[in-house]
Amino acid sequence: MGMRQSRLAALAGAALLATALPAQSVPLPRIETRDGHHALFVDGQPFLLLGAQANNSSNYPAMLPTVWPVLDRMGANTLEIPVAWEQLEPEEGRFDFAWVDTLLAEARAHDKRLVLLWFGTWKNTGPGYAPAWVQLDRKRFPHMVEADGKPSYALSPFSRTTLDADKRAFVALMTHLRDKDPGNTVILVQVENETGTYHGPRDHSPAAEKAFAAPVPGPVAARLHRSGPWAQAFGRDADMAFHAWAIARYVDEIAAAGKAVKPLPMYVNAALTAHATGWQDPATYASGGPSPPGLDMWKATATHIDVAGPDIYNPDFTDYMGFLDTYRRPDNALFVPETGNAAPYARYAFAAFGRGAIGWTPFGMDASGYANFPLGAEKVDDALVDSFALPFHLFGPLARLWPRWALAGKTWGVSEPTDPAARHRQEIALGPWKAAVTFGQPQFGTPEPTGNPTPSGGAAIAELAPGEYLVLGAHARVTFSPTDPAADGLTVSHVEEGRFDADGRWMMSRVWNGDQTDYGLNLTDRVQLLKVTLKRAR
Numbered sequence: 009m010g011m012r013q014s015r016l017a018a019l020a021g022a023a024l025l026a027t028a029l030p031a032q033s034v035p036l037p038r039i040e041t042r043d044g045h046h047a048l049f050v051d052g053q054p055f056l057l058l059g060a061q062a063n064n065s066s067n068y069p070a071m072l073p074t075v076w077p078v079l080d081r082m083g084a085n086t087l088e089i090p091v092a093w094e095q096l097e098p099e100e101g102r103f104d105f106a107w108v109d110t111l112l113a114e115a116r117a118h119d120k121r122l123v124l125l126w127f128g129t130w131k132n133t134g135p136g137y138a139p140a141w142v143q144l145d146r147k148r149f150p151h152m153v154e155a156d157g158k159p160s161y162a163l164s165p166f167s168r169t170t171l172d173a174d175k176r177a178f179v180a181l182m183t184h185l186r187d188k189d190p191g192n193t194v195i196l197v198q199v200e201n202e203t204g205t206y207h208g209p210r211d212h213s214p215a216a217e218k219a220f221a222a223p224v225p226g227p228v229a230a231r232l233h234r235s236g237p238w239a240q241a242f243g244r245d246a247d248m249a250f251h252a253w254a255i256a257r258y259v260d261e262i263a264a265a266g267k268a269v270k271p272l273p274m275y276v277n278a279a280l281t282a283h284a285t286g287w288q289d290p291a292t293y294a295s296g297g298p299s300p301p302g303l304d305m306w307k308a309t310a311t312h313i314d315v316a317g318p319d320i321y322n323p324d325f326t327d328y329m330g331f332l333d334t335y336r337r338p339d340n341a342l343f344v345p346e347t348g349n350a351a352p353y354a355r356y357a358f359a360a361f362g363r364g365a366i367g368w369t370p371f372g373m374d375a376s377g378y379a380n381f382p383l384g385a386e387k388v389d390d391a392l393v394d395s396f397a398l399p400f401h402l403f404g405p406l407a408r409l410w411p412r413w414a415l416a417g418k419t420w421g422v423s424e425p426t427d428p429a430a431r432h433r434q435e436i437a438l439g440p441w442k443a444a445v446t447f448g449q450p451q452f453g454t455p456e457p458t459g460n461p462t463p464s465g466g467a468a469i470a471e472l473a474p475g476e477y478l479v480l481g482a483h484a485r486v487t488f489s490p491t492d493p494a495a496d497g498l499t500v501s502h503v504e505e506g507r508f509d510a511d512g513r514w515m516m517s518r519v520w521n522g523d524q525t526d527y528g529l530n531l532t533d534r535v536q537l538l539k540v541t542l543k544r545a546r
C-alpha cells in the first residue's frame with residue numbers, strides 16, 4: 009500500500025468509525041490555541057485542512073461529478089462549497105435541504121470533509137445570493153444609503169428585518185447539520201462571503217447616522233482602547249471602523265445563533281487590500297470587511313467568529329508573506345480560505361503550513377469549465393491540478409501530525425521568492441541550527457541559485473526533537489548549518505527518507521548519503537519525507 013492509499017484507508021476507517029458511534033460521542037471540530045499557536049481538531053485529533061474551493065455556481069448536485077475527481081487528483085481532504093440562501097429558502101419560510109443532503113452523502117462517499125460557505129446577505133459585498141423575495145423588496149430589506157443620499161448596491165447592516173431573516177435561514181441550516189451530520193462531515197462554516205462595501209466607506213441610513221454620532225459601544229471601546237464618538241475615537245479611519253463594527257456585529261449575531269444549535273467553528277473571509285500593511289484609502293477596498301484595516305475591529309466585535317481568513321489573489325511574494333503574517337496572530341489562527349489557483353500559487357502552501365496555517369485552499373478547483381483568470385489559472389486541467397498535488401501529497405500523510413507540531417510552535421516554511429534582493433534564497437532560523445533554502449540549482453554541485461524557470465519552490469521543516477527535523481519540499485535545496493559560525497566541531501548529519509505509520513512512528517526506507525547529501529538536500533517533484541539528525545563532533 010502506498011502512502012496515499014494508506015492515508016485514504018485511515019480516513020475511510022475514521023469515517024466508518026464516525027458513522028458507527030452515537031451522535032454525542034463524536035467530538036465536535038474545534039480550534040485549539042496554546043501559547044499563541046493554533047490547530048484545528050477534527051474527531052478529537054489535529055487535522056490539517058488541505059482544501060479545494062469549488063467555483064461559485066458548482067453548488068448544485070449536477071456539478072458534483074466535476075468536483076470530486078479534481079479533489080482526488082489534488083489530494084485535497086476538504087471541499088469548500090457554497091450553500092446559498094436563495095437555494096435554501098427559495099420562498100420565505102420554505103426550506104429546501106436537497107442540496108445539503110446530496111452534498112453530505114457524496115462527501116462521505118468520497119472521503120472528504122466539508123466547509124460550507126453561507127452565501128447570505130453578503131456575497132462579495134453584494135446581495136446576489138439572497139433570495140428573490142429579499143432582493144425585490146427594498147422596503148422590507150433596505151439597502152445602505154451613500155453619503156449623497158443615493159441607495160447603495162449593498163444591503164444595510166442596520167436592518168433588523170434583514171438580519172432576522174438571514175439568521176432564521178442560517179439557524180435552519182445549522183439545525184439540519186445538527187440532525188443530519190452527527191459525524192461532522194462539515195468541519196467549518198463560513199458566515200457570509202467577503203463582506204464590506206466598495207466605493208463608499210459606510211452606511212449613511214438614518215439608523216447608521218444615529219449610531220455613528222453615539223459613543224463607540226462599551227465592550228468594543230474597552231477592547232480597542234478607544235472611546236467617545238466614532239469620528240473622535242478613530243479619526244481618519246472612523247468611517248471604515250464604524251462600518252466594520254456594524255457588519256461584524258450583524259455577522260456575529262448570525263454566527264452566535266447558529267452556534268447555539270451546533271457549535272461548529274465559524275470563520276469569515278476577507279477581500280483584501282492591495283497590501284498587507286500601510287494605510288490605504290477605504291475607497292480602494294471593501295471597507296468594513298475583515299481586511300487588514302478592519303481586522304482589529306472584527307476581532308473585538310465578532311467574538312463568536314473563531315477566525316478571519318485572507319482570500320489571497322495577490323501573487324506578489326512580499327505581499328503574500330505580508331498577508332500570512334498579518335492574519336497569523338495569537339488571537340487568530342492562520343487559515344487561507346481562498347487563494348489563486350494559478351500554478352505559481354502552489355508553492356505558497358509551504359510558507360502557509362510552515363507558519364502553522366490550519367488550512368489552505370486554492371479557489372476554483374473543479375472541472376466545470378470555468379476559470380477566473382487573471383485572478384487564477386487560465387485553465388483548470390490535469391497539469392494545473394498536479395502543481396497543487398505536489399504540496400498536498402507531501403502534507404497529506406502528515407494531516408494528523410503536522411498540526412500537532414504547529415500547535416507546539418515547531419514548524420517553519422518558506423516559498424520561492426521573486427524579489428531580486430532575495431537572490432533566490434530564504435533562511436529558516438531553528439535556534440542552534442539554520443537552514444538555507446535555495447532555488448534553481450542542479451542537484452549536483454554548488455553553482456549560484458538562479459531560481460526555478462517559473463516560481464515553484466518551497467520547503468517546510470518541523471522539529472521532532474532537539475537536533476531532529478522533518479524536511480519536505482519541492483524544487484528547492486535545503487542546507488543545514490550551525491547558527492553560530494564560530495561554534496566548535498564539525499556537523500555530522502544523518503538523513504533518512506521514510507514515512508510515518510498509522511501510529512505516528514517513523515518508518516525509514518533508506519539513508520541518504522554521498523551525492524544525495526554532498527550538496528544539500530535536493531527536493532524535486534518527488535513526494536519524499538526526510539528526517540535529518542544533526543550533531544556536532546568534537
Ligand code: DGJ
Binds near residue numbers: 201202
Ligand atoms: C473571491 C470570492 O470570495 C469568490 O467567491 C470568488 O468570487 C472569487 N473572489 C473570484 O473568483
